Amino acid sequence: MMISVRHTARLHKATVKRILPECHRCCRERAITIRKAVDRNKFLIVSLFFIVYALLGSGCSSLPATSEVLARDSEFIVLRVGNEDANTLAHRYLGDEKLGWLIEDANYPRSIVSGNEIIIPLQNKNPIGFEFEGYQTVPILCYHRFGNKGRRLEVSAKQFEEQLKYLKQHDYRVIHLHELYGFLKGEQALPKRSVILTIDDGHRSIYKIAYPLLKKYNFPATVFVYSDYMNNGGLKTSEIKTMNSSGLISIQPHSKTHSNLALNGAGEGKSAYRKRVRDEVRIPSRKLENTLGKAPRYYAYPFGDTNPQVIDELKANGLLLGLTVQSAANAAFTYPYLLNRSMIFGDRGMDDFVAKLKTFQAR
Amino acid sequence: MEYRIARTLSPGSSKPNREVDRLEKLISDKTDKLMSIAEKKRAKGKLQSAEVLYLRILTLDPSHKAAFDRLRDINKKQLHLKMKQKVALSQRYRKNSIRKKNQQTEDEGYIYSRQAILQAENRAKDVASYIGELEKHITKYPNDTELKVMLMNVRVVQARAAFRASEYDKSLHHLTAAEELLSNDAKLLKKLSEARKEFGKELYLKGLRRVRSEPVNAIELWRIALKFDPDDKRTQLRIDTFENR
Numbered sequence: 001m002m003i004s005v006r007h008t009a010r011l012h013k014a015t016v017k018r019i020l021p022e023c024h025r026c027c028r029e030r031a032i033t034i035r036k037a038v039d040r041n042k043f044l045i046v047s048l049f050f051i052v053y054a055l056l057g058s059g060c061s062s063l064p065a066t067s068e069v070l071a072r073d074s075e076f077i078v079l080r081v082g083n084e085d086a087n088t089l090a091h092r093y094l095g096d097e098k099l100g101w102l103i104e105d106a107n108y109p110r111s112i113v114s115g116n117e118i119i120i121p122l123q124n125k126n127p128i129g130f131e132f133e134g135y136q137t138v139p140i141l142c143y144h145r146f147g148n149k150g151r152r153l154e155v156s157a158k159q160f161e162e163q164l165k166y167l168k169q170h171d172y173r174v175i176h177l178h179e180l181y182g183f184l185k186g187e188q189a190l191p192k193r194s195v196i197l198t199i200d201d202g203h204r205s206i207y208k209i210a211y212p213l214l215k216k217y218n219f220p221a222t223v224f225v226y227s228d229y230m231n232n233g234g235l236k237t238s239e240i241k242t243m244n245s246s247g248l249i250s251i252q253p254h255s256k257t258h259s260n261l262a263l264n265g266a267g268e269g270k271s272a273y274r275k276r277v278r279d280e281v282r283i284p285s286r287k288l289e290n291t292l293g294k295a296p297r298y299y300a301y302p303f304g305d306t307n308p309q310v311i312d313e314l315k316a317n318g319l320l321l322g323l324t325v326q327s328a329a330n331a332a333f334t335y336p337y338l339l340n341r342s343m344i345f346g347d348r349g350m351d352d353f354v355a356k357l358k359t360f361q362a363r
Numbered sequence: 364m365e366y367r368i369a370r371t372l373s374p375g376s377s378k379p380n381r382e383v384d385r386l387e388k389l390i391s392d393k394t395d396k397l398m399s400i401a402e403k404k405r406a407k408g409k410l411q412s413a414e415v416l417y418l419r420i421l422t423l424d425p426s427h428k429a430a431f432d433r434l435r436d437i438n439k440k441q442l443h444l445k446m447k448q449k450v451a452l453s454q455r456y457r458k459n460s461i462r463k464k465n466q467q468t469e470d471e472g473y474i475y476s477r478q479a480i481l482q483a484e485n486r487a488k489d490v491a492s493y494i495g496e497l498e499k500h501i502t503k504y505p506n507d508t509e510l511k512v513m514l515m516n517v518r519v520v521q522a523r524a525a526f527r528a529s530e531y532d533k534s535l536h537h538l539t540a541a542e543e544l545l546s547n548d549a550k551l552l553k554k555l556s557e558a559r560k561e562f563g564k565e566l567y568l569k570g571l572r573r574v575r576s577e578p579v580n581a582i583e584l585w586r587i588a589l590k591f592d593p594d595d596k597r598t599q600l601r602i603d604t605f606e607n608r
Contacts, residue, residue, distance in 0.1 A: 070372070071372045071373075071374070072371065073370070073371045073374060075367055075370075075371060076367065076368055077371075078368065078371055119368055119371075125425065126425040126426075127425070127426075128421065128425050128431065129425075130421045130422050130425040131422070132422060135418070135421070135422075144471065144472075152472040152475070152503065153471055153472040153475065201471075260453060262446075262450040262453065263453060263454055303453060303471065303474055303475075304449070304475075304478075305446070305449060305450050305453050306450075307446070307447075308443070324442075324446065324449075325475060325478070326442070326445055326446070326482075327482070331438075332431070333431055333434040333435045333438050334435075334438055334442070335438050335439035335442050338439070338442035338443065338446060340442075343475050345475075345476070345479075347499065363418065363422070
């Protein structure tokens with residue numbers, strides 16, 4: 001529609017341009033009259049376009065749905081799809097448009113297009129993603145910093161964008177870490193091909209490089225910061241607040257000093273070690289709570305190392321998930337305080353990245 | 364699933380309902396049976412067999428809470444064990460408990476890099492890329508002695524395998540590549556030189572065994588032996604004697 005209106009206006013302009021040189025001064029008045037007529041036409045066309053556009057836009061929700069419900073009980077709705085997509089159907093029948101994936105996954109490989117008969121599941125019978133061939137797993141990717149210095153833990157903006165683009169193009173669904181919690185409780189199904197992005201430490205390149213790209217692709221991520229680094233070379237409070245308020249980035253603790261919590265320091269006694277573990281868990285949690293007004297819920301162990309004592313400390317502080325850097329994906333039955341994460345290195349290629357996106361474990 | 368959908372489509376028909384009930388009963392009986400076997404295996408400490416059975420139960424009935432909990436227990440034990448091994452790895456190579464701010468990334472890069480190599484599961488399947496990873500790491504962190512030793516061992520093993528298959532050029536390539544990368548480590552160079560001598564000696568003896576029946580072949584073998592161990596006077600003497608004859 002828009003193209004044809006523009007095209008029409010362009011044709012009119014071309015006509016005027018053709019006419020004007022031919023007419024000279026004596027014809028100028030005529031030309032002006034034509035131009036006025038064209039302008040009037042243009043105005044009419046544009047007005048018409050806006051009216052139709054407004055009608056279409058506002059009318060979408062009020063127009064009757066063309067999907068036809070064929071049958072319905074407490075378990076399923078069977079329907080013939082009209083002009084609605086999965087998200088619209090989810091909004092209409094499940095009360096949440098974000099659950100469009102549930103309809104897509106339930107009908108896979110049949111697509112949700114006009115004329116297809118599909119089912120909408122109303123009960124969650126398989127929240128842990130078990131199937132005959134195997135079970136669902138969720139990879140958690142772990143980044144550190146972004147830039148071009150060629151360090152192993154540094155991913156360039158170009159590489160990062162390529163990876164995000166790959167996720168988008170190959171239909172991976174990047175989800176929030178909090179959605180994984182329900183899955184691990186065996187209560188909340190997740191989209192097939194779910195992936196979680198995390199970024200450790202809190203380097204400022206997260207705000208400068210990663211955040212704009214995550215916004216561009218509308219991908220959520222969790223940033224784990226160690227509190228001594230905040231405003232001290234790392235992310236600034238204002239940056240943390242901005243990212244957090246976007247709803248896309250969740251900020252969670254990654255210790256106070258980034259010391260290895262599973263190892264005793266040189267000459268460190270038992271009680272000193274206990275105190276260190278307590279401080280390394282409690283202090284960053286309180287600091288983030290004071291900064292963001294919300295208690296953090298997830299913790300990434302520095303160097304990915306932990307032990308039962310550290311896990312007990314996490315539990316005592318109300319933290320629900322603990323993330324390591326053991327390279328594997330997570331099933332619903334994975335122990336929530338020893339979640340696996342796969343490191344993304346800057347000096348490796350796309351093949352390595354793709355190999356880490358394991359969303360199904362065959363039996 | 365199909366019968367459930369059929370039940371939705373024809374609520375008046377009793378057949379889908381009957382079939383759903385029948386299958387649900389079948390699944391319930393089967394999972395009960397599997398669960399009792401799995402519990403016995405678990406009690407005997409046969410966790411791997413029990414794990415397989417719990418997985419089968421959940422395939423039949425994803426809402427089977429008891430099997431899910433058992434599976435998590437097993438997973439928790441496995442992950443704790445893996446973590447213990449990882450921490451032991453960190454313990455061996457830690458420098459300081461609290462790192463300087465500007466060293467942070469380099470140290471983390473170093474630790475994660477070596478962990479990725481030491482815990483790599485595909486090393487036997489894809490030796491070439493495993494060697495590539497080791498070389499990348501050593502070029503970046505030339506003081507990591509453990510991984511340098513590891514690289515040397517992998518190269519020597521590969522050189523030996525190629526040598527056994529009479530692929531002498533390939534074998535030599537492994538040794539030369541290792542020598543180039545480890546050129547600043549006298550201890551490792553000495554070990555590589557010992558490997559060269561060993562291969563050289565084997566070829567020398569092989570040549571000796573053939574000298575009467577296939578003299579040309581014997582000379583060829585000695586020449587290759589000299590490529591492995593250029594300082595071997597005994598082999599050189601054999602070649603000279605044979606050629607002056």
